[in-house]
Amino acid sequence: MHCPCSNTNQLNYGTEVMQVSVDEIRGEGLVLDNTYSPEDLPVLAQLQNEGVVKEFSPVACHVRLHKVAQLIEVNGSAEVTVRMECSRCLEEHWDEIKVEFHQSYVEQLPEVKDEDGSEVELSAEQMGLEIFDGEAIDLCDEIQQQIVLALPQRPLCSKKCKGLCSACGANLNTGECSCSDGNISIHFAALRDFKVEK
Ligand SMILES: [Zn+2]
Ligand SMILES: [Zn+2]
Numbered sequence: 001m002h003c004p005c006s007n008t009n010q011l012n013y014g015t016e017v018m019q020v021s022v023d024e025i026r027g028e029g030l031v032l033d034n035t036y037s038p039e040d041l042p043v044l045a046q047l048q049n050e051g052v053v054k055e056f057s058p059v060a061c062h063v064r065l066h067k068v069a070q071l072i073e074v075n076g077s078a079e080v081t082v083r084m085e086c087s088r089c090l091e092e093h094w095d096e097i098k099v100e101f102h103q104s105y106v107e108q109l110p111e112v113k114d115e116d117g118s119e120v121e122l123s124a125e126q127m128g129l130e131i132f133d134g135e136a137i138d139l140c141d142e143i144q145q146q147i148v149l150a151l152p153q154r155p156l157c158s159k160k161c162k163g164l165c166s167a168c169g170a171n172l173n174t175g176e177c178s179c180s181d182g183n184i185s186i187h188f189a190a191l192r193d194f195k196v197e198k
Contacts, residue, residue, distance in 0.1 A: 018140040020065060022072065029066030032139075036061060038080075041144040053151065054092055055083040061143060072105040072132070078143050084155040088163035089171050095155060099146040107134035 018040070024030055038044040038056035047053045063076035077100045085092055106129050112120045124131050132138075162172035170177035 018143070019136045019138050021136045022067075022134065025065050025067055025072065029064055032061070032063045032065075034061050034063075035059065036143070041140060041147075043144040043148055047148070047151075053082050053084055057081040059143065059147070061139070063139060065137065070106055070108075070110070071129075072137055074101075074103045074105065074137065074139070074142070076101050076139070076143070078147060080147055082151065084152070086157035086161055087154040088161045089157060089173055090164065091157050091171065091173075093155075093157040095152065097147060097150045099150045101142055101146045103130050103142050104128065105130045105132045105137055107132065 018036070020030065020032070036059045038048060038059060041059065044053070044056050044059070048056055057080055059078055059080045061076060061078045063074060065072060065074050067073075077098065079096070079098050081094050081096050083092055083094050106124075109122070109124055109127065109129065109131065112122050112127075114120050157173075164170065165172055165177045165179050167179040168177050170179075
């Protein structure tokens, strides 16, 4: 058993740092400026393993937590750069992703009554609330969910990306391929002329 006397106010900046104990949130609230390794965010780590995202930079987070009556209000922002393959030219490039989030946590859902005074059954989601155990808030889910939602569906190295030539596969951003002047490559044309002369 963990002795409560050994609990200190010092935040643990290890992998547990995304667990914020409610006791640490006082008066003006608690502000956390942390940089997390993508390996500590399981959904990001999985996307990286699957190659959907080639690489995540460390995730810089600024989070403010405060108590409002029975609610714990969380406001935060996260910044990360991701290395992804361009959906047109397949070149890898870095994209900057910035997200902001807001979430309210409660230990128990409040009772909601309609005009007749009868109880209305509403889910946490319908109330815009997240239920937690009353002891610690886990920031991990919210942070990684926001980042995943912000990932481009069709990543582009640039809005002007010209993509690949459908005939020879050349990257058209680096110059025109020979397909554009006469549907035949220079090497192939030279070979044909050679054969004719012979
Ligand atoms: Zn591209
Ligand atoms: Zn071509």
